[in-house]
Amino acid sequence: MRIYDERNVSMMMDLYEMTMANGYYLLENQDTHVAFDVFYRRNPDSAGFAIFTGLEQIVEYLEGLHFDPEDIDYFRSLGQFDESFLSYLADFCFSGDLYAFPEGTIMYPNEPVITVVAPLVEAQLIETELLTQINHQSLIATKARRIVRSAEGRPVSDFGARRAHNNDAAIYGARAAYIGGVAATATVSSGQHFGIPVSGTMAHSWVMFYKNELESFRKFASIYPDNCILLVDTYDVLHQGLPNAIQVFTEMRDKGIASKNYGIRIDSGDLAYLTARSRKMLDEAGFTDAKIIISNSLDEYTIRSILDQGGQVDAFGVGERLITSRSEPVFGAVYKLCAVEEDGQMIPRIKLSETPEKITNPGLKDVYRIYDADGHAVADLITRQGEELDLSSRYDFVDPIKPWKRRAFENCTAKKLQVKIIEAGKRTSQLPSAKEIASYVDRQLREEIWDTEQRFENPHIHYLDMSPAYYEMKMDMLETNR
Amino acid sequence: MRIYDERNVSMMMDLYEMTMANGYYLLENQDTHVAFDVFYRRNPDSAGFAIFTGLEQIVEYLEGLHFDPEDIDYFRSLGQFDESFLSYLADFCFSGDLYAFPEGTIMYPNEPVITVVAPLVEAQLIETELLTQINHQSLIATKARRIVRSAEGRPVSDFGARRAHNNDAAIYGARAAYIGGVAATATVSSGQHFGIPVSGTMAHSWVMFYKNELESFRKFASIYPDNCILLVDTYDVLHQGLPNAIQVFTEMRDKGIASKNYGIRIDSGDLAYLTARSRKMLDEAGFTDAKIIISNSLDEYTIRSILDQGGQVDAFGVGERLITSRSEPVFGAVYKLCAVEEDGQMIPRIKLSETPEKITNPGLKDVYRIYDADGHAVADLITRQGEELDLSSRYDFVDPIKPWKRRAFENCTAKKLQVKIIEAGKRTSQLPSAKEIASYVDRQLREEIWDTEQRFENPHIHYLDMSPAYYEMKMDMLETNR
Numbered sequence: 001m002r003i004y005d006e007r008n009v010s011m012m013m014d015l016y017e018m019t020m021a022n023g024y025y026l027l028e029n030q031d032t033h034v035a036f037d038v039f040y041r042r043n044p045d046s047a048g049f050a051i052f053t054g055l056e057q058i059v060e061y062l063e064g065l066h067f068d069p070e071d072i073d074y075f076r077s078l079g080q081f082d083e084s085f086l087s088y089l090a091d092f093c094f095s096g097d098l099y100a101f102p103e104g105t106i107m108y109p110n111e112p113v114i115t116v117v118a119p120l121v122e123a124q125l126i127e128t129e130l131l132t133q134i135n136h137q138s139l140i141a142t143k144a145r146r147i148v149r150s151a152e153g154r155p156v157s158d159f160g161a162r163r164a165h166n167n168d169a170a171i172y173g174a175r176a177a178y179i180g181g182v183a184a185t186a187t188v189s190s191g192q193h194f195g196i197p198v199s200g201t202m203a204h205s206w207v208m209f210y211k212n213e214l215e216s217f218r219k220f221a222s223i224y225p226d227n228c229i230l231l232v233d234t235y236d237v238l239h240q241g242l243p244n245a246i247q248v249f250t251e252m253r254d255k256g257i258a259s260k261n262y263g264i265r266i267d268s269g270d271l272a273y274l275t276a277r278s279r280k281m282l283d284e285a286g287f288t289d290a291k292i293i294i295s296n297s298l299d300e301y302t303i304r305s306i307l308d309q310g311g312q313v314d315a316f317g318v319g320e321r322l323i324t325s326r327s328e329p330v331f332g333a334v335y336k337l338c339a340v341e342e343d344g345q346m347i348p349r350i351k352l353s354e355t356p357e358k359i360t361n362p363g364l365k366d367v368y369r370i371y372d373a374d375g376h377a378v379a380d381l382i383t384r385q386g387e388e389l390d391l392s393s394r395y396d397f398v399d400p401i402k403p404w405k406r407r408a409f410e411n412c413t414a415k416k417l418q419v420k421i422i423e424a425g426k427r428t429s430q431l432p433s434a435k436e437i438a439s440y441v442d443r444q445l446r447e448e449i450w451d452t453e454q455r456f457e458n459p460h461i462h463y464l465d466m467s468p469a470y471y472e473m474k475m476d477m478l479e480t481n482r
Numbered sequence: 483m484r485i486y487d488e489r490n491v492s493m494m495m496d497l498y499e500m501t502m503a504n505g506y507y508l509l510e511n512q513d514t515h516v517a518f519d520v521f522y523r524r525n526p527d528s529a530g531f532a533i534f535t536g537l538e539q540i541v542e543y544l545e546g547l548h549f550d551p552e553d554i555d556y557f558r559s560l561g562q563f564d565e566s567f568l569s570y571l572a573d574f575c576f577s578g579d580l581y582a583f584p585e586g587t588i589m590y591p592n593e594p595v596i597t598v599v600a601p602l603v604e605a606q607l608i609e610t611e612l613l614t615q616i617n618h619q620s621l622i623a624t625k626a627r628r629i630v631r632s633a634e635g636r637p638v639s640d641f642g643a644r645r646a647h648n649n650d651a652a653i654y655g656a657r658a659a660y661i662g663g664v665a666a667t668a669t670v671s672s673g674q675h676f677g678i679p680v681s682g683t684m685a686h687s688w689v690m691f692y693k694n695e696l697e698s699f700r701k702f703a704s705i706y707p708d709n710c711i712l713l714v715d716t717y718d719v720l721h722q723g724l725p726n727a728i729q730v731f732t733e734m735r736d737k738g739i740a741s742k743n744y745g746i747r748i749d750s751g752d753l754a755y756l757t758a759r760s761r762k763m764l765d766e767a768g769f770t771d772a773k774i775i776i777s778n779s780l781d782e783y784t785i786r787s788i789l790d791q792g793g794q795v796d797a798f799g800v801g802e803r804l805i806t807s808r809s810e811p812v813f814g815a816v817y818k819l820c821a822v823e824e825d826g827q828m829i830p831r832i833k834l835s836e837t838p839e840k841i842t843n844p845g846l847k848d849v850y851r852i853y854d855a856d857g858h859a860v861a862d863l864i865t866r867q868g869e870e871l872d873l874s875s876r877y878d879f880v881d882p883i884k885p886w887k888r889r890a891f892e893n894c895t896a897k898k899l900q901v902k903i904i905e906a907g908k909r910t911s912q913l914p915s916a917k918e919i920a921s922y923v924d925r926q927l928r929e930e931i932w933d934t935e936q937r938f939e940n941p942h943i944h945y946l947d948m949s950p951a952y953y954e955m956k957m958d959m960l961e962t963n964r
Binding site: 164202332 | 491493494496497504505508509511516518553556614619641643644646648651654655669671673674684685690691693701702705717750802806807811813817822832834835
């Protein structure tokens with residue numbers, strides 16, 4: 001779990017954070033403690049949930065946060081910042097607290113997945129990097145899960161690096177895809193730095209270099225008898241590539257070479273038709289254990305369609321549509337001020353909006369996931385921070401969408417979702433590996449999250465309820481600020 | 483033009499490049515010279531052109547390409563590679579030649595924008611990083627140009643970092659957007675490393691921190707009298723934010739403060755309506771030079787619509803839809819083998835396909851842009867490498883889409899598009915700054931490229947023609963390989 005590199009990403013921020021920070025400093029508000037929540041408003045692809053991903057990189061960023069002399073020189077060159085503020089930046093570090101859902105937690109709109117409690121300037125300057133990590137990695141992990149689900153148990157590999165939005169998108173994207181359930185990646189850096197299984201055999205260039213396709217396959221088989229996946233679509237799948245592959249597999253069999261892993265990959269054409277024909281030809285030649293792998297513009301919809309049409313596929317390589325989340329390339333988590341210290345108390349703040357969905361949830365709060373007796377997650381619940389939650393008997397809550405209806409949890413248990421990750425700038429707990437996070441995602445989706453929330457079309461919408469005390473506080477604030 | 487960081491991105495590759503390289507090495511083909519072309523097949527957003535962007539990062543990558551001992555240890559841990567090959571990697575560097583369009587050149591489908599001529603293993607291992615840089619940056623530069631065009635001369639700023647696909651996507655994305663014509667970025671790292679103008683004033687958190695909106699505006703004006711853009715939509719634009727802003731501007735005027743740059747930003751709601759009303763209120767209060775800036779899910783379509791509806795806007799901040807190229811987040815440049823050395827000659831190679839568009843253009847070639855007497859680019863032309871191109875009289879070419887039609891250039895001039903950037907692993911020329919590249923893009927689009935190619939809907943399709951000799955060679959290869 002070594003970090004991907006030793007870069008200083010402290011300058012990954014929007015300029016307005018500095019403009020505001022300089023202002024707060026000059027107005028002597030820089031040390032006032034505040035709280036910011038990270039949350040998002042809707043699931044990409046109209047899905048029922050998303051996967052909280054990117055926390056490890058945030059923790060590493062906060063631990064390393066500092067400004068080098070050349071950074072301060074750069075700020076000075078902009079001519080907008082006071083020298084006293086620039087001096088203050090020379091010793092800057094993050095001294096606040098970070099609370100977050102464990103990485104890989106299934107998350108839903110409008111609940112605070114991260115809460116930062118820190119002096120104002122510190123809390124303000126970290127906005128961009130927190131959002132960029134959460135937005136990117138959660139987007140890809142969530143998309144990956146959709147694709148993995150469509151593959152119905154067959155392994156999916158990430159082949160996306162070349163179409164990713166630059167290096168980090170490929171490298172952290174592969175990490176996120178693995179957390180979302182992808183079995184392997186082609187991206188070497190990600191394998192190296194996050195311990196993700198890597199896979200890859202040959203490209204069209206191998207076949208073209210040797211000119212004679214049969215010869216190119218023989219040569220590959222001679223080097224990789226135990227990982228002999230032959231790309232059969234450089235010239236003509238059914239009339240040339242597949243017969244040549246079968247020829248090579250036959251020669252291997254005749255020589256007594258029992259391959260551990262062999263088969264074909266098809267990267268173009270009508271994949272449902274070609275795989276069905278290929279399966280038949282391979283089986284008739286006695287190669288019933290030869291694998292058929294497909295790639296080329298795959299996503300959850302094309303995979304489902306290929307399988308529905310009788311495609312015979314053992315594994316999928318998915319590229320551009322996973323690594324860019326092509327169907328919806330934006331994940332919209334935001335970072336909103338929710339409380340400001342006044343006389344030692346954290347006083348709630350609220351942002352209003354013409355659109356009710358854009359009104360923020362004010363104040364410090366706790367978020368619980370509520371489980372029924374069978375361990376299924378029935379709802380999430382927001383309470384005021386520190387409010388006692390007693391589920392030993394019937395618990396009346398408020399559904400903020402239909403506050404007039406009387407609702408209650410019975411025979412339920414609750415788990416607090418946010419845990420303290422950083423206290424006074426220092427990490428307080430070990431972070432899990434990518435593999436452990438992937439297992440956690442998988443377990444939640446198998447055991448806790450209703451299948452109806454995991455549907456592609458019209459999924460069930462997870463409830464986000466409120467304790468009566470929290471709801472009353474929010475309504476009071478709306479009343480006061482309207 | 484300092485590089486963004488000192489990272490070793492040599493491990494940014496797909497594993498199959500290593501699998502093939504190990505095979506080539508063991509088969510003693512590693513030093514055979516080959517040529518690969520980078521080209522793409524269609525313009526994003528059904529547009530008429532794209533902007534070639536990302537070359538500087540490729541040159542830096544090729545110059546720094548090497549494998550550290552821990553990289554080799556990682557490869558060893560995978561158990562697929564021969565020790566002799568791993569030893570060879572310890573001294574690995576790029577010793578080949580790179581030819582490319584100058585960065586910022588307007589490009590079209592199916593022409594080789596980069597050609598690599600290098601020993602086989604070197605040429606193979608660099609595939610991913612070349613494609614990732616070109617695909618990402620060309621995507622964003624091209625999208626940025628569309629948005630800039632829709633703004634009809636008003637400045638556009640990039641506000642996208644928080645929704646970018648991780649750090650590099652934000653940082654190189656801002657570079658690409660600037661090359662595409664964006665005036666400034668909010669992303670500090672990009673400003674610092676590529677000399678791009680940065681902009682930014684306040685977020686909703688500034689207004690919320692001070693609770694009283696008027697007080698928060700006064701405080702901001704006291705710190706930034708000359709860069710006083712007030713965000714007026716935290717509570718209610720027309721009934722609170724704008725009156726408060728006008729109050730502060732009036733107080734400044736009364737104190738004799740003549741602001742160089744002041745105005746409002748609106749980040750939500752019906753932007754056409756709100757800006758028109760705001761303009762009227764500002765003008766009536768005597769602030770005719772107060773700027774109105776808008777943001778929130780803008781792209782070329784929303785901007786055009788807002789302007790069509792009479793929106794009164796001085797500048798635009800564009801975020802997620804630019805930095806992710808949301809309408810089409812994939813740029814599909816590919817890297818295809820086009821020639822292999824045999825007995826000292828570069829012999830063409832071709833990849834066939836069921837789909838005619840996917841058939842590659844074989845062999846080493848030259849690409850020319852053909853200009854009419856007024857300096858407009860009328861077509862691009864592919865010839866065999868070194869073929870003499872004499873336009874002093876009528877020149878007959880082949881239109882590969884309609885080869886039966888007789889076509890000719892008359893009174894035209896030609897410019898060879900590829901230039902040698904790296905020779906035997908060493909950079910042969912100075913690369914331009916981001917600012918110079920942006921000017922070059924702008925000049926081409928104003929002076930050379932027909933407006934009909936720049937339309938959003940149904941643009942004119944630029945011709946890619948062939949010399950008779952090149953066309954004949956390609957047809958011969960198709961004949962032989964069919």
